[in-house]
Amino acid sequence: MTTYVFHDTDVLLKRSLRHILRSPDTIITTAITPIAMLLLFVYVFGGAIDVGGASYVNYLLPGILLITVASGIAYTAFRLFTDVSGGIFERFQSMPITRSAFLWGHVLTSVVANLTSLVLVVLVALAMGFRTGAGVLAWLAVIGIMLLFTLALTWLAVIPGLTAKTVDGVSGFSYPLIFLPFVSSAFVPTESMPGPVQWFAEHQPVTSIVNTIRSLFEQQPVGSDGWVALAWCVGLLIVAYALAMRTYRSKLA
Amino acid sequence: MTTTPAIEIVGLTKSYGDHAVLTGVDLSVPAGTIFALLGSNGAGKTTAVKILSTLLRADGGTAAVHGHDVATEPEKVRASISLTGQFAAVDEILTGRENLVLVAQLRRLDGPGAIADSLLERFGLTEPGGQRVGTYSGGMRRRLDIAMSLIGNPPVLFLDEPTTGLDPQSRIEVWKTVQELAGRGTTVLLTTQYLDEAEHLADRIAVLHQGRIIADGTLAELKQLLPPAKVEYVEKQPSLEDIFLAIVGHDDAAHQGAQQ
Numbered sequence: 001m002t003t004y005v006f007h008d009t010d011v012l013l014k015r016s017l018r019h020i021l022r023s024p025d026t027i028i029t030t031a032i033t034p035i036a037m038l039l040l041f042v043y044v045f046g047g048a049i050d051v052g053g054a055s056y057v058n059y060l061l062p063g064i065l066l067i068t069v070a071s072g073i074a075y076t077a078f079r080l081f082t083d084v085s086g087g088i089f090e091r092f093q094s095m096p097i098t099r100s101a102f103l104w105g106h107v108l109t110s111v112v113a114n115l116t117s118l119v120l121v122v123l124v125a126l127a128m129g130f131r132t133g134a135g136v137l138a139w140l141a142v143i144g145i146m147l148l149f150t151l152a153l154t155w156l157a158v159i160p161g162l163t164a165k166t167v168d169g170v171s172g173f174s175y176p177l178i179f180l181p182f183v184s185s186a187f188v189p190t191e192s193m194p195g196p197v198q199w200f201a202e203h204q205p206v207t208s209i210v211n212t213i214r215s216l217f218e219q220q221p222v223g224s225d226g227w228v229a230l231a232w233c234v235g236l237l238i239v240a241y242a243l244a245m246r247t248y249r250s251k252l253a
Numbered sequence: 254m255t256t257t258p259a260i261e262i263v264g265l266t267k268s269y270g271d272h273a274v275l276t277g278v279d280l281s282v283p284a285g286t287i288f289a290l291l292g293s294n295g296a297g298k299t300t301a302v303k304i305l306s307t308l309l310r311a312d313g314g315t316a317a318v319h320g321h322d323v324a325t326e327p328e329k330v331r332a333s334i335s336l337t338g339q340f341a342a343v344d345e346i347l348t349g350r351e352n353l354v355l356v357a358q359l360r361r362l363d364g365p366g367a368i369a370d371s372l373l374e375r376f377g378l379t380e381p382g383g384q385r386v387g388t389y390s391g392g393m394r395r396r397l398d399i400a401m402s403l404i405g406n407p408p409v410l411f412l413d414e415p416t417t418g419l420d421p422q423s424r425i426e427v428w429k430t431v432q433e434l435a436g437r438g439t440t441v442l443l444t445t446q447y448l449d450e451a452e453h454l455a456d457r458i459a460v461l462h463q464g465r466i467i468a469d470g471t472l473a474e475l476k477q478l479l480p481p482a483k484v485e486y487v488e489k490q491p492s493l494e495d496i497f498l499a500i501v502g503h504d505d506a507a508h509q510g511a512q513q
Contacts (some may be wrong), residue, residue: 004361011358019346022385087342091401094306096332097359252308 005104008097008234012105016079020113027113030072031120033178034064041187042128049188054218057130061122062213063186066206068121069150070177073157074170075108080161081170084251093252103158103248110154111147118146132217142216148233149209153177155240162247168210186210205232257320259284259409259440260305264314266464267300274300276464277314282442282457284408287435289455290444296461298444299339302413305442306336335402336411341394342401345387349378349397352386353404360405361418372400377432392423399430410434412443416450421494422501428454 009200020026034173038060041049046056081104083089092102101118157174164170164227181187183197184206192200215222260282267275274297282288292298303309305318307327316323319333336342344352350369357365373382376396379424386394395415412431416424433456437442450460452472459469468475474506489512 007361008359011355015344015355018351031370065468086345087338087340087398090303090306090308090338091336091342091356092359093308094331094334094336095356095359096328178395252310 001039005098005101008060008101009104009108012092012101013108016105016109016188017112019079020109026075027116027120030075030117031068031124032067032112033071034117034121035124037067038064038125038128050192051189055129055131057125057128058132059214061125061130062210062217063181063184063206064125065118065123065146065213066149066181066209067178067184068117069146069153070174070180072114072117073111073150073153073177074174076154077157077161077164077170077173078167079109080106080144080158081164081167084162096155099252100245100248103244106161107151107154107158110157111150114154115147133219134217135219138216138219142213145209145212145229145233148230152233152237153236155244158186158244159240159247162251166203178235180204181210182208184210205229205236208232257287258282259319260288260316260442261317262301262305263316265301265304265311265316266313267297267304267309267311273464275304275311277375278461278464278466280459280466280469284440285435285438286456287431287441287443287454289451289458290442290461291446291448291451291458292461294447298461299413302336302411302442302444303459305330306334306411307331308336332472334405334409334411335405335407337398337402337413337415339413339417341391341398343386343389343394343397346385348383348385349373349389349393350382352397352401356401356404361406368404372403373410376400380401390423392419392426395419395423395427396430399427403434406439408438409440409442412441413443414446416445416447421497424450 038057041060042057046060047054051059083092083102089102093099160170160173183193184190184201184204186206190201190207193201208225209232210223212222213228214220215225262278262280265275265278266273269364278301280290281342290298290301300309304311305316305323307330308325318330321329323330325479332385347355350373353369354370357368362368366410369382370379370383373379376399378393378397378400381389381393386397389397391508399412414505415431416427428450431441431443435456443450443454455472457469457471458475459466461467468478506511
């Protein structure tokens, strides 16, 4: 069986990548909200936000990257929901193929789609004056942490994709994830927030991930934020994966 | 026909919470026959098919398909069956041909392109084969759906309400396909709520009611369950279906379908 996991996943990955190629609007829509936020905050609100003399687009980009993934995984859940609510899910499950291949096909498609959207957002940021002296290693670290974050949120998105009863239910789950960066160091320094809010902001995953990416771009030492961010991403990934697989198995009982 | 039955079910039960759907189903389907499982909505037909196609686990009892137990050897069962569910299990964004190629690849067959082309021809879908399935009519979708189920020649085929929602011509096309398959030795288990469909197609018929099989046999055997027929003289009126097919020229349509 195990030798076929890769073959089956490969066939199903190509299938859903073809879906994306035929509706590239899903990539554009994923990228357009974060790009609009980037424009709004840099050119409208940015002038009034004090980030200690740094360029605001440089300050803002890491948080915008997380928002991009948070809005991108809504499509992952949607594609899964479409398969499950139509008949094709049952067809695949009643065929002699590796059962986990179906989920992996969707998960890898999500990674490819989100990375594409992220590249679009970075290109727009570059056009808006984003600059970094980050070397190859720092870039690899940023890509690595974004990859982990994308995988974690993707496995999280698998759960509503498998269980939702309506399309609204599918897309609804991603809104809190999109707004989580607002109560973090993504837009403004956490020191400016009142006590309890500041405490929340400093102890939720977005702040450590944003700070890590920001330090990597600014060629500053990452410090303990790096380990906290890594722990959040890996922890979230493990929990989301376990819950998603449990949901998947209970769907077939 | 002393070979093992294609499908053998003993004492099958399944509940969803407090709601008992199957309360002890016994059924034996001889290989190479068309077997119709009749029942009204909610009788448990789909649940039974889902257990047989390893999509659901039964609470109690045993079920074997093509000699393999569905609970202990699900992979072997899946290698012997194809399921055509209640809703056409097709990928709407892909073309008809890509759908067929996809299934052939997943079954790891050689020459998926050639397999797809021959099935498109056999089901009269060569011309629309390059178009997205989203543009297909209900009948075309169902034909593609069944074509996808035939890839790899599985010996047992489950058709769950194959003609629900189809227009009369498409319905007759599906019937022809099913009969042709049985002619080649495939065992077909079909569920339906249309009595005439069971009467027209099936070698054997079982009636599922409130979670149990309450009648099981050939049409002739089932007819004996009723008191002998009384002879009455009734003027033979054409049914609405006869009229409909006559005025839309169904023979032409079926002919074209076969030639395409």
